[in-house]
Amino acid sequence: xxxxxxxxxxxxxxxxxxxxxxxxxxxxxxxxxxxxxxxxxxxxxxxxxxxxxxxxxxxxxxxxxxxxxxxxxxxxxxxxxxxxxxxxxxxxxxxxxxxxxxxxxxxxxxxxxxxxxxxxxxxxxxxxxxxxxxxxxxxxxxxxxxxxxxxxxxxxxxxxxxxxxxxxxxxxxxxxxxxxxxxxxxxxxxxxxxxxxxxxxxxxxxxxxxxxxxxxxxxxxxxxxxxxxxxxxxxxxxxxxxxxxxxxxxxxxxxxxxxxxxxxxxxxxxx
Numbered sequence: 663x664x665x666x667x668x669x670x671x672x673x674x675x676x677x678x679x680x681x682x683x684x685x686x687x688x689x690x691x692x693x694x695x696x697x698x699x700x701x702x703x704x705x706x707x708x709x710x711x712x713x714x715x716x717x718x719x720x721x722x723x724x725x726x727x728x729x730x731x732x733x734x735x736x737x738x739x740x741x742x743x744x745x746x747x748x749x750x751x752x753x754x755x756x757x758x759x760x761x762x763x764x765x766x767x768x769x770x771x772x773x774x775x776x777x778x779x780x781x782x783x784x785x786x787x788x789x790x791x792x793x794x795x796x797x798x799x800x801x802x803x804x805x806x807x808x809x810x811x812x813x814x815x816x817x818x819x820x821x822x823x824x825x826x827x828x829x830x831x832x833x834x835x836x837x838x839x840x841x842x843x844x845x846x847x848x849x850x851x852x853x854x855x856x857x858x859x860x861x862x863x864x865x866x867x868x869x870x871x872x873x874x875x876x877x878x879x880x881x882x883x884x885x886x887x888x889x890x891x892x893x894x895x896x897x898x899x900x901x902x903x904x905x906x907x908x909x910x911x912x913x914x915x916x917x918x919x920x921x922x923x924x925x926x927x928x929x930x931x932x933x
Contacts, residue, residue, distance in 0.1 A: 689785025693759070694792060708797055711748045712804055715740070718868060719808050734899070738813070741805040742822070742894040743867030746887055748801050749830035750862055752794040754854040756786055756834045757841035761850035764842065764932055783929055787834045794830050798823065814900040822897040825910060829890045832914040835921035842928040861887045886913040 718740050763782070802810075802819075812819050836857075841850045864878060865887040871879045882888050893910035896903045 685781035686784035686788065689781045690788035690792075691785075693786060693789035708800055710751065711744055711797070711801055714747065715744055715801075715804055715808060718744075735809070735811075737805070737809045738811060738899060739870075739895065740868065741801075741810040742898060743865075743891045744805070745798055745801060745822070745826055745894060746829065746891040747862050747867055748798055749794050749826050750833060750858060750887060752797055753790065753830045753833040754837050754851070754858060755793070756790050757837035757844075757850040757854050758847045759786055759790070760838050760841035761845055762847045764845050765847065783838060783925060787831065787838070790834060791827060791831060795823075795827055798826055812898045814898055814903075818897045818900075818903075821907075822894045825890065825894060825897070825907065828911070828914050829886070832917040832921075835918055835925050839921055839925040839928055842925065842932055845932070861885065865891060867891045886910075886917065889913055 719737055760783075763786075802823075837854055840853050840857075844850050844853055865882055865885060867887060871882040871888070874882055889906070890910045890913065893903075893906040896906045
């Protein structure tokens, strides 16, 4: 009779790791199928940034273009900020989704199944990452349609795309923590807006920091949305890039280090 191997307590085996990955992918696939049945989610996720593009490009662009360095069209300055705004707004969906799963008892159902407990958080994050990738790709096409042009080549644009998804992944942990903390979809949506507003509208996404009051410049120059927008802008427009990208990646890493454990701890309490 062959011996039966009993896993040592506290040791994560390769099989358990692979099972956790499979569970996360299964949850992600479930969420993606749910999105496919409600295409209006993608539609309305796209309409809002398109409205911002049209407003800033054709309504405010003439007034704002004078604040830019000479030779930089406002649309080329604007679109990287729109891309960052899109992933920031899009990442809030995980707060509403987690709060909805918690309120409907779906997390309790998952808890009763033989699956990795981390799969719910990871699967939701993966699904939202895919959705945001599609929305950002569409926004790039919209940008080209209104006159946006890249100046540093396609590889740099692809690098900017990856940076945007990395930033979205980092922010998803912030909003997952909020969604799990409030436990109600409407409350989660209301709770995410002040944070979004402070991050996006008080940043260099739409205008240079030099146009702001001195006290606001200090904040706008040292916050994650501004640094990621400046890094994406450097990638697609050209110029010094490595330092800006490094700062943006440090923000992403710092956000994950702080908020991923908070989200996991909160999830363990409620699940």
